Amino acid sequence: MAEAGKVTMEKIVSLCQRRGFIFQSSEIYGGLSACWDYGPLGIELKRNVKEAWWRANVQQRDDVVGLDTSILMHPDVWIASGHVKAFADPLVECKVCNLRYRADELTSKVCTSCGGELTEPQMFNLMFKTHSGPIESEDNVVYMRPETAQGMFVNFANVQNTTRKKLPFGIAQIGKSFRNEITTGNFIFRCREFEQMEIEFFVKPGTDEQWFEYWVNQRFNWYINHGIKKESLKLRPHDKEELAHYAKMCSDVNFLFPMGWGELEGIADRGSFDLTQHMEHSGKSLTYFDEETKQTFVPWVIEPSAGVDRSVLAFLCDAYAEEPDKDEIRTVLHLHPAIAPVKVAVLPLSKKEPLAELSRKIYADLRLNWACQYDDAQSIGRRYRRQDEIGTPLCVTIDFQSLEDKQVTIRERDSMAQIRVGISELADAIKDKLKR
Ligand code: GAP
Numbered sequence: 001m002a003e004a005g006k007v008t009m010e011k012i013v014s015l016c017q018r019r020g021f022i023f024q025s026s027e028i029y030g031g032l033s034a035c036w037d038y039g040p041l042g043i044e045l046k047r048n049v050k051e052a053w054w055r056a057n058v059q060q061r062d063d064v065v066g067l068d069t070s071i072l073m074h075p076d077v078w079i080a081s082g083h084v085k086a087f088a089d090p091l092v093e094c095k096v097c098n099l100r101y102r103a104d105e106l107t108s109k110v111c112t113s114c115g116g117e118l119t120e121p122q123m124f125n126l127m128f129k130t131h132s133g134p135i136e137s138e139d140n141v142v143y144m145r146p147e148t149a150q151g152m153f154v155n156f157a158n159v160q161n162t163t164r165k166k167l168p169f170g171i172a173q174i175g176k177s178f179r180n181e182i183t184t185g186n187f188i189f190r191c192r193e194f195e196q197m198e199i200e201f202f203v204k205p206g207t208d209e210q211w212f213e214y215w216v217n218q219r220f221n222w223y224i225n226h227g228i229k230k231e232s233l234k235l236r237p238h239d240k241e242e243l244a245h246y247a248k249m250c251s252d253v254n255f256l257f258p259m260g261w262g263e264l265e266g267i268a269d270r271g272s273f274d275l276t277q278h279m280e281h282s283g284k285s286l287t288y289f290d291e292e293t294k295q296t297f298v299p300w301v302i303e304p305s306a307g308v309d310r311s312v313l314a315f316l317c318d319a320y321a322e323e324p325d326k327d328e329i330r331t332v333l334h335l336h337p338a339i340a341p342v343k344v345a346v347l348p349l350s351k352k353e354p355l356a357e358l359s360r361k362i363y364a365d366l367r368l369n370w371a372c373q374y375d376d377a378q379s380i381g382r383r384y385r386r387q388d389e390i391g392t393p394l395c396v397t398i399d400f401q402s403l404e405d406k407q408v409t410i411r412e413r414d415s416m417a418q419i420r421v422g423i424s425e426l427a428d429a430i431k432d433k434l435k436r
Contacts, residue, residue: 005322007258007317007320007321008258009186009187009257009258009259011320012187012258012313012316012317012320013187015316015320015331015389016039016042016187016316019041019389019390020039020040020041020042021038021039021041021042021045021316021341022036022037022038022039022042022187022188023036023037023039024036024037025037033184033192034181034184034185034190034191034192034193035191035192035193036187036188036191036309041341041342041390042312042341044341044342044371045312045315045316045335045339045340045341046195046308046309046312048338048339048340048341049308049311049312049315049339050174050195050197050308052222052226052338052339053174053197053222053306053311054066054172054174054197056222056225057170057172057197057199058172061170063165063168063169063170064169064170064171064172064199064201065159065163065165065169065170065171065172066171066172066173067151067152067155067159067171067172067173068173068175069148069151069152069154069155069173069175070151071144071145071175071176071178072132072142072143072144072145073142073143073145073150073151073154075141075142075143076281076282077150077154077278078127078143078150079281080277080278080280080281080282081150081153081246081274081277081278082245082246082277083125083127083143083146084125084127086245087125087126087127087146087245088123088124088125088126089102089103089104089123089124089126089181089182090102090103090104090121090122090123090124091103091121091122091123091124091182092106092118092119092120092121092122093118093119094111094113094114094116094117094118094119095116095117095118095119096111096114096115096116096117097111097113097114097116099111099113099114100182101118101182101183102182102183103121105183106118124180124182125180126146126179126180126181126182127143127144127146127178127179127180128143128144128178128179128180128192129141129142129143130142130143130144144177144178145176145177145178146177146178146179147177147196147198147305148173148174148175148177148196148198149198149200149274149303149305150274151173151175152171152173152198152200153200153274153275153278153286153301154278154282155171156171156200156202156275156286156299157284157285157286159171160288166291167202167203167204167288167290167299168201168202168203168204168207168211169201169202170199170200170201170202171199171200171202172197172198172199173196173197173198174195174196174197174198174308175195175196176193176194176195176196177193177194177195177196178192178193178194179192179194180192186257186259186262187313188309188310188312188313189257189259189262189309189310189313191309194307194308194309194310195307195308195309196305196306196307196308197305197306197307197308197311198303198304198305198306199215199303199304199305200301200303201215201301201302201303201304202288202299202300202301203299203300203301203302204290204297204299204300205272205297205298205299205300207300208248208269208271208300208302209249209269211302212249212251212267212269212302215267215302215304216235216251216253216267218304219253219265219267219304219306220233220235220253223253223255223264223311223314226315226336226338226339227315227318227319227334227335227336227339227436228255228314228315228318229318231256232255232256232314232318233253233254233255233256233264234253234254234256234261235251235252235253235254236251236252236254236261236263237249237250237251238250238251238252244268246268246270246271246273246274247268247269247270247271248268248269248270248271249268249269250266250267250268250269251266251267252264252265252266252267253265253266253267253306255310255314255317255318257313257314257317258317262310263310264306264307264310264311264314265304265305265306265307265310265311266303266304266305267302267303267304267305268302268303268305269300269301269302269303270300270301270302270303271300271301272298272299272300272301274301275298275299275301276298279298286298315335315336315339316333319333319334319335319391320332320333321333321334325385325416330385330388330389331385331388331389332388332389332391332413332414333388333389333390333391334391334413334414335391335393336436337393337434337435337436338436339391340390340391340392340393341371341390341391342371342372342373342387342390342391342392343370343371343372343392343393343394343430343434344366344370344371344372344373344392344393344394344395344396344430345372345373345374345375345383345387345392345394345395345396346359346362346363346366346372346373346374346375346395346396346398347359347375347376347380347383347384347395347396347397347398348376348397348398349380349397349398349399349400350376350400351376354403355398355399355400355402355403356376358398358402358403359374359376359398360374362396362398362408362423362426365427366396366426366427366430369427369431370430370434373387373392375387380397383395384411384416387413388413391413392413393412393413393414393433393434394410394411394412394413394430394433394434395410395411395413396408396409396410396411396426396430397409397411397418402423406422406423406424407420407421407422407423408420408421408423408426410426410429410430410433412433
C-alpha cells in the first residue's frame, strides 16, 4: 500500500488510467510492452507540452525555424550518422531462464530473477529495421528513426538556402522516434516508441562553448518557467567516457522521478560530426559561406534534445499532491495553466432551467478561447475534486443568485479561494488568472 502523501509511480499510473490520461497500448490483447496510448486528457496535456516548447523555441525566436521530416529515411543516413555501427547497448542473457538484461545496468553478476549464469555481453543495435516496398531483401532495408535529429542535418542546405538564415540559427522538430530498448519500464519513462523535441542549433566553429552554455540555461529554465520546482531538477555534465559517439560535450537536465533521478533532456555539443559525415557519404556540400569573413566552413552544432513523454511524466509527478481539504484528503495536480489539459470547468449548481441555459451559454462563450469542461453531475464538492485531480486551474460555478445578480463564482484550484465576478467581466478575469 502506497504511503499517504508520497508521490509514487503506482499513484501516477493509477491516476492516468482512472482519469483517461494514458492507457497501455493494445490493452484488450494484454498490452504491448513499452508502448502507450494517450487518452482524452493525456493528449491535451501532451499537446500543451509540445506547444509550450514550440512557442518558446520557434514562435518567439527569430533564429530558429521548424521542420517536419519523415520517419523513414535513406538507409545510408544511419551509416553516415554512426547509428548502424555504434547505436547499441551491451546485452547479456541468462543461460537458464533466457531473461535479457542491459549489462551496463546490472547490479548483479548472475540473473536477478533465477540466479542463473549470464552470457558474455554482446552489442545489440537499438534501431528497428523494416523493409521499404513489397520485397523483403537486404537491398530495401530501412530503419525507424531512433532520433529526429538526422532529418534536420540532411536538410541543412535546403533550410539555409530557402530561409537565407545566417549563423547562428537553429532548426527545430517534434516527432516520433523508435528504439528497440533492451530494458524498458517506469511507465512512459523508457518506451520503444516515443516522441522527441529537438533543436539543431548551428554556430560558427569556436563559438560552440558559449552557445552550449546558453542552451543549457535556456532549457533548464524552460521547465521552471512551466511550473517544475527548481529542487526537482539538476544538471548533470557527462564524463568524457560516457559521451555518445558524436558528442564533444554533453549535459543532462535530470528530474527527480519517483524511482530516482533520471534524464529529461540532453544538451550536446556535436561539433561538426554530423554535417561532415553526411557530406562524405552523400557527396553533397553542407558548408556555409560567411559573407563577413568570406570564408566557407562546416558549421558546428549544439543540440538540446528533450523527450515529450518524459516531460509529460515529469510534469505529472511534479504537480501531484495529496492535501487536506476539510476532513478529507484531496488529490490535486498543481499543473501550470499552460500545461493543464482543461483550463476552466463550468459547474451549474443545478441541472434545472433557466440555470442550465445560462450555464450552457457561459460554457459556449468560454470554450471559444479555452479548453473547458461542463460538469453538472453529483455534488459541487465532488465536482471540484474531479477537476482538482486533473489539474483544472479554475472552476466557474453558476448558482441561482447568478440569475438575479448576473454574477458567478470563480474557484481557484491551488488556494481553493472563491471570488464573485460579473458575467460580463468573466472572460477578462479568467484571462488574468491563467496568466503566470
Ligand atoms: N538526438 C540526441 C538524442 O536522441 P538521447 O539522449 O538519446 O539524445 C534525447 O535522447 C531524449 O529523448 C532523452 O533525454 C529522453 O528524454 C528521450 N528518450 C530517449 N530514449 C527514450 C525512450 N526509450 N523512451 C522515452 N524517451 C526517450
